[in-house]
Amino acid sequence: MATKRTQIAYRCPDCATATVGFLGGLSSVSDMLRLKCECGESALDIKRQNDGKINLSVPCVYCKSNHSYVLSPEIMMRDELTKFSCPYSGMGIAFIGDDESISKEIENSAEELSRIMASLEAETVSDIQPQDVGEDSMPPDPAIYDTLNFVLRDLEAEGEVHCPCDNGSYDLRFTDDGMQAYCKNCGATYDFYARSVSVAEEYLTIDSITLK
Ligand SMILES: [Zn+2]
Numbered sequence: 481m482a483t484k485r486t487q488i489a490y491r492c493p494d495c496a497t498a499t500v501g502f503l504g505g506l507s508s509v510s511d512m513l514r515l516k517c518e519c520g521e522s523a524l525d526i527k528r529q530n531d532g533k534i535n536l537s538v539p540c541v542y543c544k545s546n547h548s549y550v551l552s553p554e555i556m557m558r559d560e561l562t563k564f565s566c567p568y569s570g571m572g573i574a575f576i577g578d579d580e581s582i583s584k585e586i587e588n589s590a591e592e593l594s595r596i597m598a599s600l601e602a603e604t605v606s607d608i609q610p611q612d613v614g615e616d617s618m619p620p621d622p623a624i625y626d627t628l629n630f631v632l633r634d635l636e637a638e639g640e641v642h643c644p645c646d647n648g649s650y651d652l653r654f655t656d657d658g659m660q661a662y663c664k665n666c667g668a669t670y671d672f673y674a675r676s677v678s679v680a681e682e683y684l685t686i687d688s689i690t691l692k
Pocket residue numbers: 492493494495496497517518519520521522
């Protein structure tokens with residue numbers, strides 16, 4: 481595998497500081513990397529799975545819980561920045577890219593965070609995080625997101641995500657029917673009708689998706 485100066489960054493849910501680490505050391509099956517915040521209260525875990533895919537567990541500054549993402553190893557050889565979003569807030573919580581794009585994205589996400597905090601009149605990040613999640617407001621199963629995010633990233637890597645603008649970067653959001661992939665460039669969408677993990681898993685076999 482070609483080695484690039486690929487970095488990974490996330491923001492700590494406890495102290496709101498961004499931590500950046502080098503992703504290049506991940507080579508063998510048993511490898512696991514842990515990127516810790518200096519405050520000691522949070523850590524991002526990166527594991528290589530038996531099938532060669534990379535598993536990320538990212539502390540979310542917006543939910544205070546971890547979200548996990550499964551990536552294909554090619555991600556480390558991509559030129560453009562990859563952004564991982566919180567499935568509930570849609571905000572970017574982790575980034576993979578080179579030095580330059582990572583520092584730019586950390587700045588952007590800091591601005592995003594302070595805008596949100598200002599709009600909620602929050603003094604610390606804990607003020608914007610959920611305090612007590614009641615039974616009624618239980619968020620959808622994160623495993624649905626994990627599965628469909630995997631489907632989307634896999635198809636994207638194979639060039640099988642089609643979109644009117646043909647130069648999109650794609651993300652996912654929850655809808656009443658399941659999840660929706662959308663193009664951040666032109667706004668086209670594709671609906672995944674999946675309200676459960678088992679239905680979401682049926683999408684693992686599709687060959688391509690076309691956003692409209
Ligand atoms: Zn911290």
